[in-house]
Every structure is written in C-alpha cells, then in structure tokens.
Amino acid sequence: MPFTPIHLGAGLALKAVGGRRFSLIGFGLTQIAVDIEPLLGLIHGWDVLHGRSHSLLGATVIAAAVTPLTRALGPPSLRVADRWLAAHGLAGWCEPPDIGWTAAAAGCLLGAWSHALMDAVMHADLQLLWPWSSAQPFYGIASTTDIEIVSAAAALAGIAVWIARALRRGRSA
Numbered sequence: 001m002p003f004t005p006i007h008l009g010a011g012l013a014l015k016a017v018g019g020r021r022f023s024l025i026g027f028g029l030t031q032i033a034v035d036i037e038p039l040l041g042l043i044h045g046w047d048v049l050h051g052r053s054h055s056l057l058g059a060t061v062i063a064a065a066v067t068p069l070t071r072a073l074g075p076p077s078l079r080v081a082d083r084w085l086a087a088h089g090l091a092g093w094c095e096p097p098d099i100g101w102t103a104a105a106a107g108c109l110l111g112a113w114s115h116a117l118m119d120a121v122m123h124a125d126l127q128l129l130w131p132w133s134s135a136q137p138f139y140g141i142a143s144t145t146d147i148e149i150v151s152a153a154a155a156l157a158g159i160a161v162w163i164a165r166a167l168r169r170g171r172s173a
C-alpha cells in the first residue's frame with residue numbers, strides 16, 4: 001500500500017538526531033515521490049509494484065530530484081507554520097525557515113534509502129540492488145508487525161525529543 005505513515009518513524013528519529021542538518025520536509029516529500037510508482041501500478045494493475053523506484057539506484061535518483069523541490073517548497077511551508085505557531089503563543093515550536101542544500105539532501109537521501117530498505121523487507125517484488133542483482137537479501141527477515149513496532153517506537157522517541165526541545169526553547173524565549 002503506497003503512502004503509509006510507517007516510513008515516517010525513521011524520519012522523526014533522524015530529525016531528533018540531526019536537528020537543523022536534516023530536513024524532515026525533504027524526508028516526507030521523498031516518501032511520496034518513491035511511492036508514486038506503486039500507486040500507478042495499483043491503478044493500472046501492474047505485476048510489479050515496487051520496481052525501479054524502490055531500488056537503491058532509483059531511490060537515489062528520486063532523492064536527487066526531490067532535494068531542490070525541498071529547498072523550494074520547504075521554506076514557504078515553514079514560514080506559514082511559524083506564523084501560525086507564533087500567533088498561538090507557541091513560538092518555542094517555530095523552526096527557522098531556511099533549508100540548506102546539505103539538510104535537504106540528507107533528508108531526501110535518508111528518506112529514499114530508508115524507504116527502499118524497509119520495503120525490501122516487506123515486498124517480494126522489490127529488487128533493491130537493481131540493475132546489478134536480483135537478489136533479495138532482506139526480504140522476510142522481519143515481519144510487517146515488527147517493522148511497525150520499531151517505526152512507532154522511533155516516531156515516539158523523535159516526537160519526545162522534539163517536544164522537549166520546543167519546551168526548552170519556549171522557556172528561554
């Protein structure tokens with residue numbers, strides 16, 4: 001199923017670790033971009049849903065395309081969010097609206113690779129190492145439930161760090 005939130009757990013945890021050096025917007029946009037292929041496959045009844053976009057090579061190409069998009073769409077989105085937060089007395093939650101190339105690329109690349117790796121465990125039609133190999137070294141090594149639990153734990157940890165930082169900034173503002 002394309003566009004599941006299961007992939008966002010890793011993004012929230014990475015944001016907690018990377019802070020301003022990691023764009024969560026880039027990570028999120030990449031999740032959508034990578035899953036356009038399976039969405040089209042479901043609509044058109046393709047045999048392979050997780051094709052080129054879910055190989056490491058294809059995911060890297062998608063990340064490279066989404067990185068400038070993140071730089072274009074991220075700052076205006078953050079400015080709108082920051083205005084809303086400030087107007088509601090939540091200035092401590094505001095994020096600086098500038099997204100550097102490094103942060104955008106980190107968010108997109110880690111988003112694309114984590115997405116492909118996670119899906120490689122769950123989907124039998126996915127060839128992670130295309131075009132060099134059709135091997136499926138990760139398929140079936142964990143259940144979907146295991147992945148959902150780890151993803152939810154990562155999301156909760158990331159959100160906890162995010163809240164702690166916002167509360168600290170709010171106190172010092």
Ligand SMILES: [Zn+2]
Pocket residue numbers: 002034035038054115119
């Ligand atoms: Zn996918």
